Every structure is written in C-alpha cells, then in structure tokens.
Amino acid sequence: MKIFNKLLGLLTIVLVLVSCSGIKVVDSWKADEISSLSDAKILVIARSDDMVGRQRFEQEIAERLRGAGVDAMESYKKFPAMKQNQELSEQDINDRVQIIKNEGFKGIVLTVLKDMSKEIVTSETGGYVSGGYYPSHYGGYYGGFGGYYGRTYSPYGYGYGGSYVPSETRTYTSETYSLETVIYNLDLEPGKQLLGVISIDITDPKSVSKVAPQYADAVAKQLEK
Secondary structure: OHHHHHHHOOEOOOOEEEOOEEEEEEEEEEOHHHHHHOOOEEEEEEEOOOHHHHHHHHHHHHHHHHHOOOEEEEHHHHOOOOOOOOOOOHHHHHHHHHHHHHOOEEEEEEEEEEEEEEEEEEEEEOOEEEOOOOOOOHHHHHOOHHHHHHHOOOOOOOOOOOEEEOOEEEEEEEEEEEEEEEEEEOOOOHHHOEEEEEEEEEEOOOOHHHHHHHHHHHOEOHHHO
16 A cells, blocks of 8 residues: 555656746546555556657656556557557457456556647747946946936936847747546446546657656656645
8 A cells, every 4th residue: 555655656747847848737636446556567558659759658657656666567568569549449448458457457557648739929038138237336326417328328227337138029839738647447347447637738848758757757746645
C-alpha cells in the first residue's frame, strides 16, 4: 500500500513551465479504490504513431513508477509488435485485453492525445526607459530648466542617463496539446475499472525530450494529493 501511494505521488501535473512550453493540469480525479493496484504489475502505454514520442513518454512514466518500487513495464518493450494507436473492433479489444492479462498485468496507465488547438497570439515588448535613475541630490540634478530639458529626453519625462526601448509587436501561432492519462484495474468489473484521470495541457512544446520528463513528473504529483 505504501509503495503504491508513493507511486501515486509520482503520477501528476502542477503548473510548470518548460523553456518555452507551458504545462498545466486542467482536471484530475482518482477513485478510493485506486489502492487496489498495490503490488500489481503495471503496463504503461502511450498511444501515438510517433514511435520516438511513444517511447519517451512510456519510459519517463515507467521509470518513475519503478523508482517508487512499482512493477511497471513499457508497452513498446513488452509488446513491440502491438500498435497502440489504431481503431479496433470489439473482438480485437477483448483479445488484446486478454493478452495483456495473460502476461500478468493488472494495472494500466494509459496516456493519449485528446486534442490539439491553435491560436494567433500577439505580444508587445519595449516601450519603456531602461538604465535610468534618480540621483540622491535632487537640487543638483534638476538644476535649471535648460539642463533638465536637455538631459531628460524620453517620452515619459523621467530617468537620468536612461535610454528609451522602442515598442515591438510580435504575432505568432501558439499550439496547445491536450493529453490525458488514465489508470485502470483490469481485475475489476468493466464499469468500475477506471481509477484515475489526469487531464493536462501542453502549450508550445519544444521537443518530446523536454516535455516527456516534465509530463511524467506531472503525472507524478496529482495523485499524491
């Protein structure tokens, strides 16, 4: 029980920034029965046609589970020929579930890409004075009108020795990926197998190698609460 509770501390997301990518928890839920996966073999699955991305996400999540003493295995290692991101018939689904159970796996930690959206973002920088300061002896600084007028040339009329940073506007396309990690216990009745859901948004990810570890850390704190 303690080991699995520790694993739960390894499964969620808090608001985190990764270089230029933003990662945040949108929603999360866990069932009281989640402790039923104590000491169970866990299969970690990332549904993606991108094998590099799939491997990175499965590795990062599985490593954190193993670090907590959980018997976790990446699906691409255990079932290398099994494509995880494809439409299956009901019979195919039943056959696949049985194959997984026959290998001794009781728990499933599944990560899927639910949606991707784009928006046009406009940001503005500059438009201020940098490097200026007020001397301690105001009298010497302000002096006569001519001296003050000649020095203080910024449009804001303050600062000493400062320089005006021009305003600059930049427009770019921002992409947000909505991912979801769900946890199941295959030994329970179909309607009761779902034990946890974590919904996460990733904005403008730079690369899988940067995002996957943070995502795994993320899937690593929500259930800890």
